[in-house]
Amino acid sequence: MNAIAGKRTNPILKTLNLIDMLISQFEGFMLAVGVIAMTVNTIAAVVSRFVFNSAITFTDELNVIFIVVVTYAGLSYAARNGRHIRMSAIYDAMPAKTRKAMMVVMASVTSAFMFFLSFYSYYYIVEVYESGRILPALGLPVFYIYLWVPVGFVVTGLQYAFTVVKNLTERDVYLSTNIKDGYSDTDHDIEV
């Protein structure tokens, strides 16, 4: 990311990069906070059950919210960092040019699917909203849980779209916008 930011002086691209970086940090923040929140929440439930002898009723509902946030913030974060579970045996055996072509196809199809899903998850939210269902313990409308979902899909779709552009404009093969293909430097940003 930084390399590109330095190389290009186009103010629009610079702004885009800045926005991208901010989104990335926000996603990372949501991931960490989501996990910490569900940890605290679950531990609190145990403490309350054993120490104060009364179960907290809304623990599970809160955890569902955190799980959805973590999953869909993580979806785009994983895409950004090229962290996919995938069967790469055949792909790895191909020469660089074929790999690049495969990567372009893969990223565009994946991107298309993400936009497709964001579209229908929006309709799903509308349906849940119209049904007016409410979380029994928290008293919040159920659709709150899913608000993050279409956003997550759109951001992920954009990530894959950027990967396509990146592969088409640069010489190397890129697994994602900032991860080059190969085993040497796949995890410089995050640890396993």
Next chain:
Amino acid sequence: MRFQIKKIVLLFVFSCFLATPLLASDPVTVVVEETTIAEKTKFFLYGYAEGVDKWQEVSITLSDGNAKSLELTAETNKIGNWGVEEVDISTLSDGKITITAMLKDEAGKIMAQTTSTAVLDTSFSLVAFMNKHFAVTIFLLMVILLLLGFPMKIPLIAGATLGVYLLYDGDLSKTQFMIQQMMAGIRPAALIAVPMFILSADIMTRGQSAEKLIDLVMAFVRHIKGGLAVSTAGACAVFGAVSGSTQATVVAIGSPLRPELQKGGYKDSFILALIVNSSDIAFLIPPSIGMIIYGIVAKTSIPELFIAGIGPGLLILFLFSIYSVIYAYVNKIPTQPKASWGDRGRALYHALWPLGFPAIIIGGIFGGIFSPTEAAAVSVAYAIMLEGFIFRTMKLSDFYATAKSTGLVTAVVFILVGAGAAFAWVLSYAQVPQQLLGMIGISEMGQYGVLFVVSIAFFVGCMFVDPIVVILILVPIFAPVVKDVGLDLVLVGTIITLQVAIGSATPPFGCDIFTAIAIFKRPYFEVVKGTPPFIFILLSVAVAMIFFPQIALFLRDVAFR
């Protein structure tokens, strides 16, 4: 006279009436009522005729745009209906077909005729074809996407989308149902145990707890023949009591122990195979992510599954140890110096704190104090206490980084859980399980037969795809059969957990192999070279479990019955 005239006129009129049918009968008509083309080239035509005698011949001409034509004949029945059925019209070319039906008298004069049209379309209809071979089409699409190296979620999502498209005749707005299933997939409260166990193992690996457990095992078994290898398997089992995934175990145990084993004189191919396969033990020893997900999908008690995993886990550890000893004898691996009792005491003392994890998790669940989710939460709290306050290896910023990486791993797993749930829903909606299992005649196989089929399905599945995906898709497929033949769901769950663990360490595409490739940065061939003996041992344990279910169920019965 007037009467005379009247009579004549009347007679004339009357005779006219009488003669009319003879001179000019009803107008003759022929009408085409219905034309259909079935199975692309089978032509059906129905019509009726009026004003003709029965058994009258109707001649029909079909002509296409290229002046090719086909002559047919039909005969009217008593009430004038006629028709031709199942006429092969494949000789005509595609496009508009003009149909002419006519009635002729004996002299060949046309009495009546009518025309109609039909459209012949022999072109291949993909949608119709795919609908006919629903399961095959979807699996084919998924296999292709998988082999091309798509991220694992895409084959599932694409398969589910294609399924929705075919099931609802191209009405993609029903994709909403798929989204609904994706959401429902990650909603079960018990799933929260997955990130919790990932987090506690992650904290332990970054801190010192994992090392201390390794030191403990080493101090006691290092000095026997093949002691380092036995220690590795043992450490995997002990760490397995904290961690629920094979991959975390490969990282936590494999990374520090591989250099030691190399120094100790073991071949790298043996080391890699040992690490990859021993991590299967961690998958069986509670906690286990695979068991949590199986428990949710199959609606089976997760605590019972956890306890049932201990027996087979220890059996595998025992057999791996024997193999390691034999390997060390055959390859003349030098023996390590024996640790003094003082060293052992120190190692045990240091490991006391980390040994609290198995006490909390296994003890808590065994004793019925904690639910798996609670045990997971407590083990996270315990890990934070150990590494943050007692060993003081981690600072607040470290915990933040750990939470972030746990979140990432969780997200990668849960998106698969969601997509897998959506896909399983499509399959069950299309009744694919019933068709597939009916095809192999599973209902007549009895308990052993079913267990073997289940084992093979999961083993083969995991050779290609992530275990979680396999569990999510295959468990609903087999659930009705397993219930019908009266198998214990806990036993089936344990066997499935073992099979997915074996499958994911088995070439060609077991995902643990790729974890090892990524972590140890060794080529594919080197990682898989030493696996056959281990796979053999694991498979024999699996077979033994089918015939001696007590291996798994003994502890379960002690704890819960």
